[in-house]
Structures are given as C-alpha cells and as structure tokens.
Amino acid sequence: MSNRFQAPRGTQDILPDAQPYWAAVQDAIREVTRLYGYRRIDTPAFEDAALFEKGTGDTTDIIEKEMYSFTDRGGETLALTPEATPPICRAYLEHGMASWPQPVRLYTTHAMFRYDRPQKGRYRQHTQFDCEVLGSPDPLVDAEVIELLWRLYERLGIRNLAVRLGSIDDPGPRKAYVERLKDYFRPHLDRLSEDSRRRFDRNPLRLLDSKDDRDLPFKAAAPKLVEQLSPAAEAHMATVRGALESAGIPCVIDPLLVRGLDYYNRTVFEIVPTDDERAQGTIGAGGRYDGLIELLGGPPTPGIGFGSGIERIILEMQRNEVVFAPTPLTEVFIVHHGAAAAAVAFKLAVDLRSAGIPAVVGESGRSFKSQLRSANSSNARVAVIIGEAEAAKGEVMVKDLTGAGDQHAVAIAGAVSDVRQHLTA
RNA sequence: GCGGGCGUAGCUUAGCGGUUAAAGCGCCUGGUUGUGGCCCAGGAGAUCGAGGGUUCGAUCCCCUCCGCUCGCCCCA
Numbered sequence: 001m002s003n004r005f006q007a008p009r010g011t012q013d014i015l016p017d018a019q020p021y022w023a024a025v026q027d028a029i030r031e032v033t034r035l036y037g038y039r040r041i042d043t044p045a046f047e048d049a050a051l052f053e054k055g056t057g058d059t060t061d062i063i064e065k066e067m068y069s070f071t072d073r074g075g076e077t078l079a080l081t082p083e084a085t086p087p088i089c090r091a092y093l094e095h096g097m098a099s100w101p102q103p104v105r106l107y108t109t110h111a112m113f114r115y116d117r118p119q120k121g122r123y124r125q126h127t128q129f130d131c132e133v134l135g136s137p138d139p140l141v142d143a144e145v146i147e148l149l150w151r152l153y154e155r156l157g158i159r160n161l162a163v164r165l166g167s168i169d170d171p172g173p174r175k176a177y178v179e180r181l182k183d184y185f186r187p188h189l190d191r192l193s194e195d196s197r198r199r200f201d202r203n204p205l206r207l208l209d210s211k212d213d214r215d216l217p218f219k220a221a222a223p224k225l226v227e228q229l230s231p232a233a234e235a236h237m238a239t240v241r242g243a244l245e246s247a248g249i250p251c252v253i254d255p256l257l258v259r260g261l262d263y264y265n266r267t268v269f270e271i272v273p274t275d276d277e278r279a280q281g282t283i284g285a286g287g288r289y290d291g292l293i294e295l296l297g298g299p300p301t302p303g304i305g306f307g308s309g310i311e312r313i314i315l316e317m318q319r320n321e322v323v324f325a326p327t328p329l330t331e332v333f334i335v336h337h338g339a340a341a342a343a344v345a346f347k348l349a350v351d352l353r354s355a356g357i358p359a360v361v362g363e364s365g366r367s368f369k370s371q372l373r374s375a376n377s378s379n380a381r382v383a384v385i386i387g388e389a390e391a392a393k394g395e396v397m398v399k400d401l402t403g404a405g406d407q408h409a410v411a412i413a414g415a416v417s418d419v420r421q422h423l424t425a
Numbered sequence: 426g427c428g429g430g431c432g433u434a435g436c437u438u439a440g441c442g443g444u445u446a447a448a449g450c451g452c453c454u455g456g457u458u459g460u461g462g463c464c465c466a467g468g469a470g471a472u473c474g475a476g477g478g479u480u481c482g483a484u485c486c487c488c489u490c491c492g493c494u495c496g497c498c499c500c501a
Contacts, residue, residue: 009492061499065426112501117426120494128501195498282501309501337459370454372461387459401461
C-alpha cells in the first residue's frame with residue numbers, strides 16, 4: 001500500500017465531503033470583504049526568493065528554515081510563497097497603486113508553503129485568507145481589520161474567541177527597550193534555558209514568551225514593552241482599543257504578544273479560541289508594518305494586515321459543531337434497460353440539463369433494482385424509468401422517490417415539462 | 426530541527442509468537458415476471474504502513490524509514 005503514491009507530507013486532499021466548509025468560508029470572505037470595501041488581488045504561486053528574504057526578514061524562521069526555494073532552469077532563485085504580505089506590497093509598488101485613491105484595501109486567498117513539521121492545524125501547504133490596507137497610518141484602520149476578521153468568524157459560527165492585542169512600538173523606541181530588556185536578562189543568562197539563551201541574541205522579545213520553568217522567575221519582573229510605549233504608540237494602541245470596544249469586540253492586552261516577523265511595528269494581534277489548549281490554536285493574526293514598503297524600495301507607506309489559515313478556520317467550525325445538510329447528488333435519476341432505452345435516456349438527460357434540471361443517467365447493463373438503488377442513494381427526488389416497453393411506445397415512467405414511489409407514464413416529448421412540474425410541486 | 430504516542434479491508438475497529446486475519450458500516454450482486462428506501466443472502470476488498478533483523482515460524486518482538494498525532498521551536 002505504501003508502494004502507492006501518497007500526498008506529500010504536510011499536504012492534504014480536500015474531499016467532496018469537506019467542500020461545503022470551504023465554500024462557506026469563501027462565501028463569507030466574499031461577503032465580509034464586500035462590506036468593508038476590499039478588492040480582491042491574486043499574486044503568483046512563487047516569487048523571487050529575495051522578496052521574502054528582504055521583506056519577511058532573513059533571520060525569521062520562515063525564511064531561515066521553512067522556505068521552499070529553488071533555482072529554475074533559467075537560474076532564477078524563486079520561492080513558493082510562504083507569506084502573503086510581501087507579494088501584495090510588491091504588487092502595490094509594481095502597479096503604481098500609490099496613485100490609486102488611498103488607502104488601498106486588498107484581500108486574497110492564497111496557498112502558502114512552509115517546510116515545517118506538520119501537525120494538526122499546521123501544514124506544509126495551507127491556504128490563507130489575507131487582508132492588507134496600504135497607505136493609512138490611522139489606528140481606526142487597525143481596528144477595522146481586526147473587526148473584519150472577527151465578523152468573519154462570527155458569521156461562520158465560531159464562538160469562544162478572544163482578540164489578543166499588543167504593541168511592539170516603532171523601531172527606535174523598540175530598540176531602546178530591547179537594550180533595557182537585555183540589560184535586565186544579561187546577569188541571569190547562565191541560569192536561563194538553552195532556548196532563552198539563544199533568544200537573547202536572536203530575538204530578545206521572545207524571552208518574555210518562554211514556557212520553561214527556569215525562565216519564569218526572571219520573566220515576572222522583566223520590563224514589559226506595552227508598559228513603556230512611546231507616547232505616539234501608546235495613543236495609537238488606546239485608539240485601537242477604544243474602537244474595538246465600541247464595536248463590541250472583547251479584547252485583552254497581551255504584553256507578551258510577539259509576532260515572528262521582522263516588519264511589524266505598533267499594533268500586533270491574534271485571534272485565538274479560548275477553549276482550546278492546542279498550540280496551533282491561533283486562527284488569525286496580523287499587525288502593522290509601516291516600514292515594509294520602504295524596505296522593498298518604495299516610498300514610505302504605512303500598512304496593516306492579517307493572515308488567517310482557512311484549514312484552521314474549518315477545524316474551529318467543526319469544533320463548534322457547524323454542520324451542513326448533505327446536498328443531493330442530482331434531482332433526476334434516469335434508469336434504463338436495453339439499447340433503444342439507453343439512447344432515449346441519454347437524450348432525455350441532455351434535454352433536462354439544458355432546461356436547468358440536474359440529471360444523472362444510470363449505468364448501462366445494470367438491473368433496474370441496482371440502478372434504482374443508485375437513484376435512492378443519490379437523493380434524487382425523481383426517477384425516470386425507461387424500459388424496452390416504454391422505449392417502444394415512445395413513453396417514459398416518471399416515479400416519485402420522496403414518498404411511496406407513485407409513478408405514471410408520459411410521452412417522451414412531454415417528459416421535461418412533466419418532471420419540472422413534479423419537482424416544483 | 427528536538428522529544429513522546431500511534432499505523433490491521435474505502436471507513437470505524439477486534440484479534441493472536443504458529444493452519445485459509447475477523448466484525449460493523451460502505452461497495453457490488455441476488456431474493457422480483459422490468460422498480461429504490463427496510464429486511465435477508467452471497468460476493469469483492471488487507472502482501473496486517475514500508476524495508477530489514479531476531480526466531481523453526483511474526484501482523485504481534487527489535488531496528489530503520491514513511492505517514493499521522495501530541496508537546497517544544499515557530500507559526501495561520
């Protein structure tokens with residue numbers, strides 16, 4: 001069995017039974033983005049790898065150890081998109097969106113590729129719903145994107161969520177804070193966990209996020225960034241918070257919230273289930289990135305956005321017991337026997353479909369019983385039965401499958417309208 | 426990348442160091458002279474995840490690999 005092909009590690013097939021969830025999410029995304037004035041953009045499945053090295057940051061895990069990069073036959077170094085924000089910023093610059101009315105509100109759903117170790121809710125290929133607002137420094141826009149995401153989840157029947165809000169200030173004040181933080185931890189370095197010693201050099205902000213018992217005593221007394229924000233960042237966060245409150249969205253300030261991407265400043269947030277202990281619980285997260293477009297070679301342009309994993313959204317829907325009524329395979333199932341009847345059956349199906357009525361034809365060579373069993377399991381409401389006798393008389397039998405199975409004969413010429421009448425009755 | 430658990434028909438599971446590996450659901454066929462659902466009968470379907478080792482003999486014990494899963498790192 002394992003000689004057979006399998007979907008590559010960390011990828012999955014989305015089978016017909018799961019499709020209603022995907023359709024519901026896509027529909028809700030379309031509706032919610034319409035309400036908030038967003039326009040859709042689609043970017044390529046792969047990009048110049050340097051876009052991510054520069055944009056996402058080449059010290060991030062995403063770039064350092066998770067990027068699917070490759071050299072194509074022409075010698076270009078490309079990467080399957082691990083992240084939606086840099087490509088959208090790239091497109092903003094490439095197509096002169098700075099000359100569009102500002103801000104520009106964009107959304108997409110895009111496959112993301114990251115070479116990390118798969119778990120439930122973490123895949124090597126996943127799909128993200130992503131929104132970006134480019135060209136506005138307004139904290140109300142921060143609140144708007146968070147609210148948009150919240151409404152999406154609400155609409156999909158996901159309950160028990162919480163918004164975790166934080167701020168990582170602007171680069172200058174943050175650097176100063178990081179120095180204070182390192183000064184605080186430096187004397188205790190030899191008593192910290194190995195992970196935290198590594199973080200001390202690589203990503204000091206994450207020191208505060210450690211779950212290691214050895215680090216806990218030091219964490220408690222460490223200076224917290226959200227408690228020492230610059231006045232501008234402080235005011236920004238207060239506005240975001242107030243706006244969320246007015247929207248009726250419960251939000252908690254998380255002083256330890258640190259996003260793993262280099263480009264964030266000020267607002268960072270994530271939305272998590274409150275009743276799930278799993279580590280992969282975060283279903284949506286984002287933040288402000290006022291310096292990113294400039295970093296990519298454009299003019300100073302503020303931006304904010306988020307990504308939300310659709311696979312994780314669906315897992316949450318299922319955990320919230322959102323279910324969909326099974327959709328019937330067809331409306332009319334045509335049963336036939338004999339060569340003449342087969343020809344009539346095929347043509348009748350053609351005519352039904354052109355009249356907008358879904359129709360499926362039974363398998364030639366199978367018995368009536370067998371074909372009617374198929375009709376039954378297809379959940380069709382009507383069976384049309386064409387045997388040799390009917391074919392000879394130029395008639396078909398129309399049988400009701402929803403009740404006791406009443407049936408009546410009708411001339412072939414009148415079959416479509418008879419079936420239609422039956423279905424609308 | 427690190428550590429733990431799991432892996433038997435399409436699905437959910439039972440089973441035992443030793444003849445032809447079992448059940449339910451699903452699928453196919455039949456019980457009707459041309460007719461569904463319920464019921465009944467029969468059938469197909471598993472090199473017991475893969476490879477190697479121990480053993481007279483392994484689905485069962487050991488190792489490696491693959492996949493899933495839980496935790497860590499990180500992230501959606």
